[in-house]
Amino acid sequence: MTAIPRPTGNAARIVDRLLLAYTWFAQLVALFVYAVITAGSPIWARMWSDEPLNTTFLGVFAASIAPLWLISLREEQKSFYDRRAHRANQNMSVFAHLAVLFVAALSASTYPNRIGYWFALALFAFNAAATWRAWMRSRFLPAEDQAVIDALQAREDQKAAAIHDASQKELRRQRLSAVLESLGYQLTEPEPSTAPTVHDEPDVRWQIPARKHAPLVYFIRNGNRLKIGTTTDLKRRIRTLALRAENVALLLDGGQPRERELHKQFTDLRVGNTEWFAYEGALINFIADQNRIARKEEGQ
Structure with missing residues (x-):
């Protein structure tokens, strides 16, 4: 008897699309409720009779902020895995949602049973926000x-x-x-020097352990930046950084205490609060000295 494989991949895609459709449906329903409450408020007629110019500006603002909310949600969805762009779009979508909700709540304050309208606004706003955040969290990568x-x-x-x-x-x-x-005057370019400098690449090729190992402090380059970290699985760490073994500039025995000591030693070259440092000056000289020591030990 042959078992029929379950279409888990297709089923997962169908479920994902259904959840996405429901998520957007919740946003559109909330926006529809906001629009109905805002447009039906008698405050607009009173404001128009008193201050037509300000009423026009407020109406244009209310009409433009709603598309901004939807566009920000769409951009947040598209740029989810780009953390900086996602954070910016998320802040914009939250601001636009609150702005639309504020206009709707202000309009609802003119209704006789405004408490009920405020409760309805809060309910739909919570449902829209919670549904969106839950769906976005489901997109997280490890x-x-x-x-x-x-x-x-x-x-x-x-x-x-x-x-x-x-x-x-x-x-x-x-x-x-x-x-x-x-x-x-005339600007002349200096002739390039052929003398070796401390910026020359180290000629030590560090061997990467194939499996887990004792704690190592690694110095790994990425352009003009260098990361100082510690790991017990260097091969996997290089892979998560999307770099190669050739980028490893130095390996030292030690764990977190040695790592913190080195971070403190090169604190002037540190990039923000990260483990990345500018690859220059004292850091280049330190790596060159350690590589010379490693070459001497290999030659003995």
Whole structure:
């Protein structure tokens, strides 16, 4: 007897689409309730007779903030795995929702049974917000998978920052050259030096353990930034950072106490409150010295 496999993949997609449809339905129902209560309020006629200009501005605001709420929700959904963009769109959607709700609550205050209208507004607002947050939480990735996306986006940000810095440097050079020419001088470029510097790449290729190991403090590069962290599974850590074994600049024995000591040692180069540091100066010299020591130990 042959068992028929269950269409778990198709079923999961169908359930996901149904939940998404219900989530958006809850938002549209809430918006419809807001619009009905707002449009049916007698406050608009009184305001129009007293201050037509202010009434027009308020009406335009109420009519424009509702599409902004829906657009922000859509952008929040699209940029969910981009944490910075998601946070910005989330803040905008919350602001727009509260603004629409405020206009509806203000309009409901003119009804004879305003308590009932306020209760209805609160009920639909809570249902819309809770449904949306519950569905968005269902999209969460495991922390290690999200870390891969964060690392890739951080790498793209660093590339964009490097391109911007290079373009700004070229613009400054051109402006300085123009100013010097107006004063009768000429800007000359220094000849590149062929002497080795401390910025040369270390020639030690660190071997990555294939399995879990004793705690190691790792120095791993990503462009002009370097991360100092500790792990007992270096191979997996490199993978979660979306980097390669070639990016490992230095390995030292030790766990969190050694890691904290190194963070304190290079605190001037630290990027915010992260474990990333600017790859320059004392940090380059430290890695070069440790690599020289490692080469000597290998030669003995």
